[in-house]
Amino acid sequence: MLPGMSDVAGVLEAADFAAVKHKAQQRKDVEKTPYINHPIGVARILSHEAGVSDVTVLQAALLHDTVEDTNTTFLEIEEKFGPEVKRIVEEVTDDKTLPRMTRKELQIKHAPHCSHKAKLVKLADKLYNLRDLNRSTPQGWSETRVQEYFQWASQVVNGLRGTNVVLERQLDQLFKERGISV
Ligand SMILES: Nc1nc2c(ncn2[C@@H]2O[C@H](COP(=O)(O)OP(=O)(O)O)[C@@H](OP(=O)(O)OP(=O)(O)O)[C@H]2O)c(=O)[nH]1
Numbered sequence: 001m002l003p004g005m006s007d008v009a010g011v012l013e014a015a016d017f018a019a020v021k022h023k024a025q026q027r028k029d030v031e032k033t034p035y036i037n038h039p040i041g042v043a044r045i046l047s048h049e050a051g052v053s054d055v056t057v058l059q060a061a062l063l064h065d066t067v068e069d070t071n072t073t074f075l076e077i078e079e080k081f082g083p084e085v086k087r088i089v090e091e092v093t094d095d096k097t098l099p100r101m102t103r104k105e106l107q108i109k110h111a112p113h114c115s116h117k118a119k120l121v122k123l124a125d126k127l128y129n130l131r132d133l134n135r136s137t138p139q140g141w142s143e144t145r146v147q148e149y150f151q152w153a154s155q156v157v158n159g160l161r162g163t164n165v166v167l168e169r170q171l172d173q174l175f176k177e178r179g180i181s182v
């Protein structure tokens with residue numbers, strides 16, 4: 001964030017940056033929802049539900065999929081938003097050069113070692129994606145694949161516990177509805 005920039009301006013700067021980066025992308029649902037709805041929704045869960053007001057966390061939430069899913073580099077994030085935001089985004093970024101199963105296993109393995117701020121972003125990301133799965137099934141996903149995503153997400157969330165009571169309670173309710181014991 002540039003020196004002298006207010007908190008509100010800094011958050012809007014991240015929202016604008018993410019919107020530009022994700023502009024050609026859509027969600028996997030039938031309506032082809034603009035991808036930017038997801039990072040904005042994740043930041044909103046943190047501010048409106050989890051009670052998070054830390055600007056670096058809200059910025060990282062807005063930016064959390066830019067490196068993973070667009071041509072954005074960590075250097076770009078660091079130069080524009082500083083080392084702390086860059087570090088959080090780095091912690092929540094999967095290495096897309098790895099096979100999908102490996103990436104999924106690594107998320108379970110790495111979750112307990114994330115910083116508190118990265119854990120907040122990861123919890124809100126999972127909560128948004130699980131609610132989204134309940135709202136609309138992504139194109140090409142079977143009911144089994146949806147259930148497997150819930151199962152996997154519960155394992156990641158188990159490594160993120162003790163971070164935010166509200167988010168964890170919301171997630172536990174969704175797992176319970178799917179018959180997943182946590
Ligand atoms: N539920 C849902 N997810 C969608 C939709 N469109 C895109 N996604 C994204 O798809 C990812 C989950 O799909 P997977 O097949 O499991 O993972 P992959 O894309 O990384 O291979 C999530 O990425 P992510 O945010 O990076 O989270 P993560 O699950 O990879 O940690 C999620 O944001 C949609 O319509 N519904």
Ligand SMILES: [Mn+2]
Binds near residue numbers: 038
């Ligand atoms: Mn995400």
